[in-house]
Amino acid sequence: MTQPLTVWAVTEGQIGTENQARGVAEALIGGGPGSVVVKRIAVRAPWRWLPPALWPAPLMALGRDGDALEPPWPDILISCGRRAAAPNLAVRKRSGGAVLSVHIQRPYLPSDRFDLVVAPQHDGLHGANVHVTRAAVHRVTAERLAARRRKAGDGAEPARHAVTVLIGGSNRRHRLTEAIASRFAERLAALCRARPVDLRLTPSRRTHPAIVRILAEKLAGTGAEIWDGSGDNPYFDWLAVADTIVVTWDSVSMTSEALATGKPVYVLPLEGASRRIDRFHAGLQADGYTRVFDGALDRWDYVPPDDTAAAAAAIRARLRARGQAGSAMRSG
Incomplete structure (x- = not known):
C-alpha cells in the first residue's frame, strides 16, 4: 500500500x-x-x-x-x-x-x-x-517492549527475578474474592522471602479497592511495588522488564498481551465459570503457553502468538x- x-x-x-x-x-x-x-x-x-x-x-x-x-x-x-x-x-x-x-x-x-x-x-x-x-489482538509489539526495556535499563538489577502481576477483578462470570486475594498475596510474599524478586503489581479499573488493600497489607515489607493509580500507568514498562508474568483469570486481553513477551505466563484462577474464557485458558495450557500459578517460578519457552x-x-x-x-x- x-x-x-x-x-x-x-x-x-x-x-x-x-x-x-x-x-x-x-x-x-x-x-x-x-x-x-x-x-x-x-x-x-x-x-x-x-x-x-x-x-x-x-x-x-x-x-x-x-x-x-x-x-x-x-x-x-x-x-x-x-x-x-x-x-x-x-x-x-x-x-x-x-x-x-x-x-x-x-x-x-x-x-x-x-x-x-x-x-x-x-x-x-x-x-x-x-x-x-x-488469542486476543493487542498493542504489545516486540519493538514497543524493546523500547521500554531500553528506557528501564539503567535501573535494572539482573540478579533479581522480575515478576509482574496483572490484576483484573470481578465481572459477571468470575469473582476475585478477598479470600483469593489473601491466599495469592501470601504465596507472593513467600516467593519474595525465598529468592531475590522484584515484584510489581498493576491493578485495573475492575480491581476493587478492598483487593488492593489486602495485597498491600500482605506484601508489606517485601519491597513489592503496587501501582496506586496515579500518574502514567506503568503497564507496558512492567511487561517489558518482566522475567515472569502472573495474570488473573478474568482477562483474555491481559493474558494475550502477557504472551506477547515470550516470558513464562501464569494465570490465577478465580471463582465462577465462563465457557468462553475457561475454554481460552484450557487451550493455552494444553498448548504449553500458560500454567496455573501455584507459588513456584518455572521456566518454559514458546513462540508468542503473532x-x-x-x-x-x-x-x-x-x-x-x-x-x-x-x-x-x-x-x-
Whole structure:
C-alpha cells in the first residue's frame, strides 16, 4: 500500500476493546503512510438497553457524549465490542460500500455482513470472511517492549527475578474474592522471602479497592511495588522488564498481551465459570503457553502468538482483493 490509509478504531472506549482495535489499526499502518483515528462512541437510551440487531438506525443511536461517525469517511473502519458492530455496518452502508468494514470479536450480527471479522479461537466463530486468532489482538509489539526495556535499563538489577502481576477483578462470570486475594498475596510474599524478586503489581479499573488493600497489607515489607493509580500507568514498562508474568483469570486481553513477551505466563484462577474464557485458558495450557500459578517460578519457552500482525495481513489481503490500494479520505 503506497497511498495513505485512514483507519478508524471504533469502540465504546473500554481499554480492552480499544487496545484491540488500535492494535490492529496500528499494525495495518505500520511504518507506512496513513493515520489511525480513535473514535469512542456513546450509545444513548433506549438503544443501549437493546441488542444492536434491533437498532433500526444505528448511527442515530449514538449520543452526543461520544464521537460522531460522519464524513469524511475512512478507508477502513475497525470496530471492537458488541455495541460498535452495528454502527460499523451503518458507516459501510452510508459510504456505499467504499469503507472496508472490519469487526473484532464476535459481532452478534451475521458475520457475512462485514468485509472481515477477526475472532479469537475460543469464540468458536467460523466463516469465509472470518479470520481466527489464537488469542486476543493487542498493542504489545516486540519493538514497543524493546523500547521500554531500553528506557528501564539503567535501573535494572539482573540478579533479581522480575515478576509482574496483572490484576483484573470481578465481572459477571468470575469473582476475585478477598479470600483469593489473601491466599495469592501470601504465596507472593513467600516467593519474595525465598529468592531475590522484584515484584510489581498493576491493578485495573475492575480491581476493587478492598483487593488492593489486602495485597498491600500482605506484601508489606517485601519491597513489592503496587501501582496506586496515579500518574502514567506503568503497564507496558512492567511487561517489558518482566522475567515472569502472573495474570488473573478474568482477562483474555491481559493474558494475550502477557504472551506477547515470550516470558513464562501464569494465570490465577478465580471463582465462577465462563465457557468462553475457561475454554481460552484450557487451550493455552494444553498448548504449553500458560500454567496455573501455584507459588513456584518455572521456566518454559514458546513462540508468542503473532495474532495482531496476522489480522493486519488478512485486512491487507481484503484490500488487494478489492483493488483498493488506499486513497485520501472520501467526502461521503
